[in-house]
Amino acid sequence: EKSEIISKVYLSLLPSDLATYGRDAKALLKELQSQNERMFLVTFLVLNTGKTEQELETNVFQAVSIAQKHNCELCRLDFQQEQGLMSSLPLADCQIEIQRGLTTSSTAIFVPFTTQELFDNGKESLYYGLNALSNNLIMVDRKKLKNPNGLILGTPGSGKSFSAKREICNAFLVTDDDIIICDPECEYAPLVERLHGQVIHISPASTQYINPMDINSNYSEEDNPLALKADFVLSLCELVVGGKEGLQPVEKTVIDRCVHVIYRKYFENPTPENMPLLEDLYNALLTQDEPEARHVAAALEIYVKGSLNIFNHHTNVDINNRIVCFDIKQLGKQLKKLGMLIVQDAVWGRVTANRSAGKSTRYYADEFHLLLKEEQTAAYSVEIWKRFRKWGGIPTALTQNVKDLLASPEVSNIFENSDFVYMLNQANGDRQILAKQLNISPHQLSYVTHSGEGEGLLFFGNVILPFVDHFPKDLELYRILTTRLSEVAEAQKHE
Numbered sequence: 001e002k003s004e005i006i007s008k009v010y011l012s013l014l015p016s017d018l019a020t021y022g023r024d025a026k027a028l029l030k031e032l033q034s035q036n037e038r039m040f041l042v043t044f045l046v047l048n049t050g051k052t053e054q055e056l057e058t059n060v061f062q063a064v065s066i067a068q069k070h071n072c073e074l075c076r077l078d079f080q081q082e083q084g085l086m087s088s089l090p091l092a093d094c095q096i097e098i099q100r101g102l103t104t105s106s107t108a109i110f111v112p113f114t115t116q117e118l119f120d121n122g123k124e125s126l127y128y129g130l131n132a133l134s135n136n137l138i139m140v141d142r143k144k145l146k147n148p149n150g151l152i153l154g155t156p157g158s159g160k161s162f163s164a165k166r167e168i169c170n171a172f173l174v175t176d177d178d179i180i181i182c183d184p185e186c187e188y189a190p191l192v193e194r195l196h197g198q199v200i201h202i203s204p205a206s207t208q209y210i211n212p213m214d215i216n217s218n219y220s221e222e223d224n225p226l227a228l229k230a231d232f233v234l235s236l237c238e239l240v241v242g243g244k245e246g247l248q249p250v251e252k253t254v255i256d257r258c259v260h261v262i263y264r265k266y267f268e269n270p271t272p273e274n275m276p277l278l279e280d281l282y283n284a285l286l287t288q289d290e291p292e293a294r295h296v297a298a299a300l301e302i303y304v305k306g307s308l309n310i311f312n313h314h315t316n317v318d319i320n321n322r323i324v325c326f327d328i329k330q331l332g333k334q335l336k337k338l339g340m341l342i343v344q345d346a347v348w349g350r351v352t353a354n355r356s357a358g359k360s361t362r363y364y365a366d367e368f369h370l371l372l373k374e375e376q377t378a379a380y381s382v383e384i385w386k387r388f389r390k391w392g393g394i395p396t397a398l399t400q401n402v403k404d405l406l407a408s409p410e411v412s413n414i415f416e417n418s419d420f421v422y423m424l425n426q427a428n429g430d431r432q433i434l435a436k437q438l439n440i441s442p443h444q445l446s447y448v449t450h451s452g453e454g455e456g457l458l459f460f461g462n463v464i465l466p467f468v469d470h471f472p473k474d475l476e477l478y479r480i481l482t483t484r485l486s487e488v489a490e491a492q493k494h495e
Ligand SMILES: Nc1ncnc2c1ncn2[C@@H]1O[C@H](COP(=O)(O)OP(=O)(O)OP(=O)(O)O)[C@@H](O)[C@H]1O
Pocket: 154, 155, 156, 157, 158, 159, 160, 161, 162, 163, 400, 453, 454, 455, 469, 470, 471, 472, 481, 482, 483, 484
């Protein structure tokens, strides 16, 4: 009888409180069972600090009122401050026993770290700065991209060359890749020399030579490396002979014929001395019957016998060093285009040789707009961007001139074929163009608007991240990397 009364009392209570709780509990259970939710016991601590007790009081008061505004109540941990402090340190030791059960999705709102990160701890990932949103390291491996081709874009002084040098340095230390640099401003030499690399000063006054006719048996993926070399020689002659229409068909034919003749001796007995020179091509042209051959020979003469004969020598530098820098600053206007074309060919030769050795080659072209100005070197660059990937090449172009990059449909191909873009501060006009091309949001644009040196946006595949890279200025490495005149002078004084 007594228990009957009790159960009646309970029943009369049920509708008000328990029924509601029961419903909630059932809903919770359903979530846990069917929606992949888990139950967590959560302790949420807000750490307040202050320099004085008064300041601390004020800060606590403010925190409480902010919480109140959002319908939350903060409970002061009086007499438990020490435990509270210890629990809020990243020691994985919670000493406060105030807990609430929360499901996964409710718990997730306490973890606000939903920023995108680029952190790959693979063996060959390199450092590219800090994530501007979370301050985490950006470490990536360009080889893992579908297309490792890269662009570094920015206004003068924004830190393009600097970031390339930093990447070169890291790649040198972390990977086994070979590195080749085309350096029109002679600013990579200090770094390359420090890494015991080969700096090749190409200038009319220099005694360091590279032979444009150099060939290796891997030069082409087809069986006939000569066909590709002939193509290069044709480009070279086209530059030399010049003219609006370029080479005439007959001229092309005789050049091609001569190329096959002059390499015969080398292929029979491939020793370095048997490597043909420009002079051999010149002589071969002179023996042809066609007047066109003599026309080309006459144009070549200054490069063979005249004052521009720096490319008429056997290679006498260690072009196979792991890190090679072609300094073409001292090449006069006359020779610059030719020099750049020859450097590109040397790069091609190296990449192909490395491919058969299973090695990657990183190629850096600073002041890339210079290469794009000339039809021949532009065409070669496009070719590099299209085909290097398959050959284990990782090209990187540095330029301040986005408009040049998008000038012709062919060249804009370079842009589309680059999955790695390191974008530093941009000029207003370029910024608008880039925003359209790359689908950059106005917020993201703010990272390349009047940004400081070494700050910008990184495009890695389909990820876009703002980065900052403030290189410490008191390091010896900084002195090697900088181009700021006063700092360079200072560094030289040190030596
Ligand atoms: N990440 C960085 N951290 C610290 N300083 C930097 C950084 N990047 C660049 N700087 C400073 O800015 C200077 C200019 O950088 P850099 O030579 O790379 O400019 P640039 O973009 O290549 O310019 P230009 O188009 O004229 O070649 C450097 O010498 C260095 O002092």
